[in-house]
Amino acid sequence: xxxxxxxxxxxxxxxxxxxxxxxxxxxxxxxxxxxxxxxxxxxxxxxxxxxxxxxxxxxxxxxxxxxxxxxxxxxxxxxxxxxxxxxxxxxxxxxxxxxxxxxxxxxxxxxxxxxxxxxxxxxxxxxxxxxxxxxxxxxxxxxxxxxxxxxxxxxxxxxxxxxxxxxxxxxxxxxxxxxxxxxxxxxxxxxxxxxxxxxxxxxxxxxxxxxxxxxxxxxxxxxxxxxxxxxxxxxxxxxxxxxxxxxxxxxxxxxxxxxxxxxxxxxxxxxxxxxxxxxxxxxxxxxxxxxxxxxxxxxxxxxxxxxxxxxxxxxxxxxxxxxx
Amino acid sequence: xxxxxxxxxxxxxxxxxxxxxxxxxxxxxxxxxxxxxxxxxxxxxxxxxxxxxxxxxxxxxxxxxxxxxxxxxxxxxxxxxxxxxxxxxxxxxxxxxxxxxxxxxxxxxxxxxxxxxxxxxxxxxxxxxxxxxxxxxxxxxxxxxxxxxxxxxxxxxxxxxxxxxxxxxxxxxxxxxxxxxxxxxxxxxxxxxxxxxxxxxxxxxxxxxxxxxxxxxxxxxxxxxxxxxxxxxxxxxxxxxxxxxxxxxxxxxxxxxxxxxxxxxxxxxxxxxxxxxxxxxxxxxxxxxxxxxxxxxxxxxxxxxxxxxxxxxxxxxxxxxxxxxxxxxxxxxxxxxxxxxxxxxxxxxxxxxxxxxxxxxxxxxxxxxxxxxxxxxxxxxxxxxxxxxxxxxxxxxxxxx
Numbered sequence: 253x254x255x256x257x258x259x260x261x262x263x264x265x266x267x268x269x270x271x272x273x274x275x276x277x278x279x280x281x282x283x284x285x286x287x288x289x290x291x292x293x294x295x296x297x298x299x300x301x302x303x304x305x306x307x308x309x310x311x312x313x314x315x316x317x318x319x320x321x322x323x324x325x326x327x328x329x330x331x332x333x334x335x336x337x338x339x340x341x342x343x344x345x346x347x348x349x350x351x352x353x354x355x356x357x358x359x360x361x362x363x364x365x366x367x368x369x370x371x372x373x374x375x376x377x378x379x380x381x382x383x384x385x386x387x388x389x390x391x392x393x394x395x396x397x398x399x400x401x402x403x404x405x406x407x408x409x410x411x412x413x414x415x416x417x418x419x420x421x422x423x424x425x426x427x428x429x430x431x432x433x434x435x436x437x438x439x440x441x442x443x444x445x446x447x448x449x450x451x452x453x454x455x456x457x458x459x460x461x462x463x464x465x466x467x468x469x470x471x472x473x474x475x476x477x478x479x480x481x482x483x484x485x486x487x488x489x490x491x492x493x494x495x496x497x498x499x500x501x502x503x504x505x506x507x508x509x510x511x512x513x514x515x516x517x518x519x520x521x522x523x524x525x526x527x528x529x530x531x532x533x534x535x536x537x538x539x540x541x542x543x544x545x546x547x548x549x550x551x552x553x554x555x556x557x558x559x560x561x562x563x564x565x566x567x568x569x570x571x572x573x574x575x576x
Numbered sequence: 577x578x579x580x581x582x583x584x585x586x587x588x589x590x591x592x593x594x595x596x597x598x599x600x601x602x603x604x605x606x607x608x609x610x611x612x613x614x615x616x617x618x619x620x621x622x623x624x625x626x627x628x629x630x631x632x633x634x635x636x637x638x639x640x641x642x643x644x645x646x647x648x649x650x651x652x653x654x655x656x657x658x659x660x661x662x663x664x665x666x667x668x669x670x671x672x673x674x675x676x677x678x679x680x681x682x683x684x685x686x687x688x689x690x691x692x693x694x695x696x697x698x699x700x701x702x703x704x705x706x707x708x709x710x711x712x713x714x715x716x717x718x719x720x721x722x723x724x725x726x727x728x729x730x731x732x733x734x735x736x737x738x739x740x741x742x743x744x745x746x747x748x749x750x751x752x753x754x755x756x757x758x759x760x761x762x763x764x765x766x767x768x769x770x771x772x773x774x775x776x777x778x779x780x781x782x783x784x785x786x787x788x789x790x791x792x793x794x795x796x797x798x799x800x801x802x803x804x805x806x807x808x809x810x811x812x813x814x815x816x817x818x819x820x821x822x823x824x825x826x827x828x829x830x831x832x833x834x835x836x837x838x839x840x841x842x843x844x845x846x847x848x849x850x851x852x853x854x855x856x857x858x859x860x861x862x863x864x865x866x867x868x869x870x871x872x873x874x875x876x877x878x879x880x881x882x883x884x885x886x887x888x889x890x891x892x893x894x895x896x897x898x899x900x901x902x903x904x905x906x907x908x909x910x911x912x913x914x915x916x917x918x919x920x921x922x923x924x925x926x927x928x929x930x931x932x933x934x935x936x937x938x939x940x941x942x943x944x945x946x947x948x949x950x951x952x953x954x955x956x957x958x959x960x961x962x963x964x965x966x967x968x969x970x971x972x973x974x975x976x977x
Contacts, residue, residue: 497965504829504968538825539972546969549961 255374257382261400265290267350268380270373272360277426278385283328283357290326290355297324304335304358304366312342316351325354332360332369340369347378356380388425394418397425401432402443409435409443416448423485458482460495463567468499468529472571479563489552489559496566497545502526504538537574544569577648577660581641582773582796583765587634590627590760591645592659595652597628629758631730631739633715635746636762639795642742643713645762650676650709653738664705675702680713683887684894688722695729698737708737715741716748723750730756770794774803790923793906798899807845811838815900816907816927819974820934828971835971836964839896847892851885897963898954905950911935912943949973 260282263269269286271279291297300315315327332339343358350356356378360370373380388394395418402409417435421428435443435451458478466475482492505516506526513523544566551562578588632649634642647668648660654675655664667673679686679694694710702708712718718726730739730753739757746754770789773796774780780788780803788803791812801808815838818831858881859866862874870878906923913922914935922928938946953970957963 494962497962501829501964501968504825507826508824509826535825535975539828539975542825542829542965542972543969546956546961546965549965550956550959553960555959 255376255380255382257384260383260385261285261404263383264381265355266379266381267354268347268356268358268373268378270358270360270370270380270382271385272362272370272382273385273387274362275385275387275425276361277429278388279359279383282383282385283359286355286357287326287328290324294324296321297326299326299328302327302329304329304332304339307336307339309338309342312339312346316346316354316356318351318353322353325351327354327356329356329358332358333363333365335366335369340366343369344372344377347372347380350378391418391422394422394425394428398428398432401429402436405432405436407436407443410445412445413443413448416445417452420448420452458485458487460487460492461499463492464495464499467496467567467570468503470532470571470573472567475567475571476564479560479567483560489563490549492563493545493549493552493566496570497549499526499529500538500541500545500570503529503533504542506530507533507535507538533573540574541570544574577651577665580773580777581645581648583769584641584645584762587645587760587762588648591649591652593627594629595649596658630733630737631741631757633741633743633746633749633754633757633759634762635743635759637764637795638744639792639797639799640762640764641796642744642762643711646711646713646740646742649740650711653707653709654705656705673704675704675708677708677710678713679710681717682891683884684717684891686712686714686718686722688719688725691718691722691725695725698729698739699734701734702736706736708734710737710739712739712741714743715753716743720750723753727752727756764794765796767794770796770799774799778804780804787926790925791903791906793902793923808842811842812903813926814838815903816924817930819904819907819971820930822971822974824975825972828975829968831971832964832967835900835967836897839893839900839963842896842899843889843892847885847889851889854881854885893963894957897957897967901950901954905947907931908943908947908950911938912940912947915940915943946974 258264260278263282263286265286271282273279287299291299298319302311302315312327316325329339343356346356358369358373360366374382388397395414398414398418402414417431418428421431431452435447438451439447458481460482463475463479463482466478479492483489502518502522503526505518506523507530509516513520516523518526548562548566550556551565552559556562578592581588634646636642651660651665651668652658654668654673655661664673668676671678677694677697679690681687681690694712698708698710700708712726715723726739733739741749741753741757743749746759767786767789770792771782771785774785774788775782778800784803785799788799788809792799792802802812815835818834822828822831856866858878859870862877864870864874907927910922910924910927910931911934913919914932915938922931924931949970953966956966956969
């Protein structure tokens with residue numbers, strides 16, 4: 253008998269709730285939602301936190317044993333993926349006979365540790381439920397998440413505004429959620445593109461490869477803007493130069509070379525991409541770009557007083573396709 | 577023990593005189609002190625009392641036998657006999673002499689903690705002979721703050737401690753270190769000297785020995801490797817032909833990858849076997865049976881060993897690339913010699929035809945630019961630029977119409 257698997261926003265009370273998956277933000281939300289719901293039912297509920305990675309024998313029994321007035325208990329157990337052996341055996345024996353009016357929430361972050369416990373739980377021991385909080389990888393999933401956020405807040409938002417919002421916060425779900433919250437708190441009527449533009453205009457998620465792509469396409473301004481965004485969101489100059497080097501190296505291998513993808517040791521799409529990137533480049537330009545790359549690599553590693561300027565110069569050379 | 581040191585007659589005479597100096601013979605401790613002071617302040621060694629001092633610096637190009645000379649001098653000092661004796665020589669070779677300390681590294685730099693430990697132990701008095709000898713191989717691998725730890729010790733070491741530093745040139749050390757040591761310069765041994773040594777010591781045929789000595793540009797260790805390993809010769813040959821075949825940017829990038837692979841293979845040939853042996857040895861001394869899981873308590877030690885091996889591999893790769901760059905500069909040196917009309921002193925005589933063809937393809941100015949590119953690449957690799965990138969930038973400038 254398998255237990256029901258629910259999404260984070262469908263969580264409901266059960267003697268034992270397994271919250272699994274790597275998306276910590278959704279898991280926190282699910283647990284909070286459950287706690288708020290139960291606290292609303294009975295404000296005298298006692299909330300206890302346990303850490304499974306430093307669990308000592310007997311702890312679970314101590315906190316789960318009934319008290320004089322029989323208040324309900326809400327026991328949150330963190331990091332079950334790093335639990336001690338004592339925790340596995342004691343939780344299994346507890347699940348044979350769960351305490352009355354007690355809700356045990358197990359937070360498991362993925363991995364194989366505690367498999368015995370997970371298998372028993374999923375097999376129906378203790379009559380629990382599982383809340384799956386898998387990472388949202390695709391843009392469509394993030395879009396749906398944002399749609400639900402606004403639906404939960406009973407607010408209207410235009411599809412264009414939603415797309416702009418998801419595009420600006422594509423890396424971190426927590427950031428996206430707080431951006432949604434801020435928009436709902438700060439505005440009163442329908443949220444449209446101009447609202448999003450006013451709040452989050454000009455913010456773009458950027459990484460080393462986006463900077464390199466913009467520069468290789470000859471868009472110097474865009475490349476400089478996304479360089480600044482990448483640096484501001486914590487990117488280090490050294491890997492940025494390495495990303496440039498990788499791209500230019502692939503292009504140089506392909507340039508003036510009729511060899512097939514297999515002969516060059518790269519995937520066919522990489523070859524096509526490099527051929528496309530090569531438009532507008534010539535031999536001397538590539539040579540100058542490689543020289544500039546070595547110079548910039550030395551620059552970001554201490555030869556230049558300003559590593560960021562070293563990259564900006566590199567972007568200049570590459571965006572001009574080596575013709576400076 | 578001095579006989580294996582090729583072509584350094586002056587330096588050997590100097591060290592033998594120093595080792596035969598007997599402070600007690602004068603019977604006057606005060607005079608010996610005065611003599612020590614005089615030589616510490618840089619006075620020329622004139623009288624017998626001036627021939628010994630407490631801090632030495634041996635400089636000479638890579639492969640000229642700096643450390644060998646330092647160890648020979650140490651043997652002479654430790655045994656109290658200018659020609660050394662067999663027992664001491666054996667102990668010095670095994671690095672197990674109680675009064676000998678060696679500060680060296682297989683990583684890129686000498687760690688400051690090691691320097692401090694050596695300094696601490698330099699204050700023990702000698703247990704067997706008259707001197708405690710400390711040899712710092714590769715003194716140029718000390719960063720500035722590590723060098724500063726030595727300043728006080730070099731200026732005024734304990735009475736019976738002798739420091740011997742080795743470095744490629746005086747310019748590699750801080751001025752403050754240079755002013756505290758007595759410097760002995762080695763010369764580059766001639767090709768004939770090195771070849772003769774190879775014939776005598778390794779039983780190599782004279783032709784091969786001559787070729788190895790010439791191609792190694794009198795670097796004794798390198799010459800020995802080239803003479804004894806056919807693979808090392810092949811790798812060198814491949815390096816040179818790869819570099820001469822660069823015609824386009826695409827060639828250059830592929831050639832850089834090839835050169836890096838050659839350097840990697842070269843480095844691996846040196847370190848791979850040692851790493852495996854070392855690991856086995858460590859596991860055995862920790863009491864772990866082959867194939868047994870490593871207990872958590874010992875993982876730290878294994879990790880430390882692996883980190884050391886990684887550092888060694890990195891150094892080894894850098895050394896490999898450096899050898900390649902030296903080989904390449906010998907190649908372009910030959911090219912420019914031919915372009916300027918000198919045909920007598922070609923290093924890579926086996927490639928003479930290819931080199932002559934290359935000489936007609938470019939002008940001397942272009943060849944000089946190429947040599948500059950090689951120097952730049954060496955500087956860049958020293959400054960921690962990704963080796964592949966530095967090689968690519970260098971090879972790109974090799975392109976000729």
